[in-house]
Amino acid sequence: RNGWKQLEAVQQKKAEEQKEFGPIDYDAPAESDKKTIGLGTQIGVGVAVVVFGLVFALGDFLPSGSTNPPEEAAVIDKKLSNEEKATLQTRLKQFEAMLSISPKDPTALEGAAVTLTELGDYARAASLLQDLAKEKTSDPDVFRLLGEVKYALKDYDGSAAAYKLSAMVSKDVNFEVLRGLTNALLAAKRPDEAVQFLLSSRERMNSERLNRPNLKADSNKMETELQKVDPIQVDFLLGKAYSDWGHVSDAVAVYDQLISSHPNDFRGYLAKGIILKENGNVGDAERMFIQARFFAPEKAKALVDRYSRQ
Known part of the structure; x- marks a missing residue:
């Protein structure tokens, strides 16, 4: 138990350091609720996005100007200490022991898949997640994590397929899925599908806002979801x-x-500046960068400068 506490402390410290020193994410989605399963540790596909170490920086929202998958959407390799590796490997053996007795046990499949993901063994994690998906066919988090793992393996078509299944079985529009599927489709050179998916998702969000009953309890729930x-x-x-x-x-x-509806948000100016510059309209692009720098928070000004000089 002390080992689990130490691991949690290390992970918390890393998370705090990343928040302070890591890539700036101005739109970090709310953390998923943690699922608690066996062996005295908090783990599960619902929190694996945190465990997995996917870091989406501001560049995730900007025109890439490149045919390659954006660096910001790449998996950041975690540097695990020997103690962390040993703890994870011990945990993995426990889940594998459970699977040897009951190969289809969802708890063991989930635990082993997430642990393998933490260890960076994405191929084995993907295999177990595919098995888990057969047992938990309506759990969007399973397909979402499978999408992330497939992306890490550079199987962009497989990643997109998994994210689509996650979106299909989910009752709500989930931003992590929106962003993951968009990145997977763009990496797979299928931008037209990304556009259609985003347009339909936006339409669905607008429709849900307009069509939900005006009951107070339901209204509060809807606001939380949206x-x-x-x-x-x-x-x-x-x-x-x-x-x-x-x-x-x-x-x-x-x-x-976006600039018209949110004139104080620097990201609209920055994004427009990037795309204008890419297409040879340097003068107008420079004006956009000046506006972006003016409205950008202090810690983002250097980021604006970096994009404007590219």
Whole structure:
């Protein structure tokens, strides 16, 4: 038990350091609720996005200007200490022992898959997650983590397929799935599908806002659910997808709308500046960068400078 406490303390310290010193994420989604399963540790696919170490920086929302998957969407390799590795390997053996007795046990499959993900063994994690998906066919978190693992393995089509299943079985629009599927489709050179998916998701969000009954309890629940997805974030992803697709005017129109509706948000100016510069409109791009720098919070000004100089 002391080992679990030490691991949790180390993970918490790393998380705090990453928040302070890591890539700036101005739109960090709310953390998922932790699931507690056996062996005295908190673990599960619901929190594996934190365990997995996927870091999506501001660049995740901006036009990439590159045919390669964005660096910001790549998996950040975790440097595990020997103690952490030993703890994880011990935990894995316990789950594997459970699986040797009951190969389809969902708790053991889930625990082993997440532990393998923590250890960076994505191929084995993917295999177990596929087995788990057969047992938990309606759990969107299982398919979401499978999408992340497949992305780490550079199986972008497989990643997109998993994210689509997650979206299909989920009752709500989940931003982690929106972002993950968008990145997977763009990496798979399928930007048209990314655009269509984002447009339909945006339509679904708007429809849910308008059509839910006006009962107070239900209204409060709806607000909580919809707060998980910021429409501005969806629009930034849409602009990026249009940009990757080569539909520059559509991307610019999205950014113009964002600037109009959120004139104090530096990201709209920055995104528009990047796409204008990529397409040779240097003068107008520079004006956008000046605006972006003016509205950017202090810690983001250097980031604006970096993009403006590229």
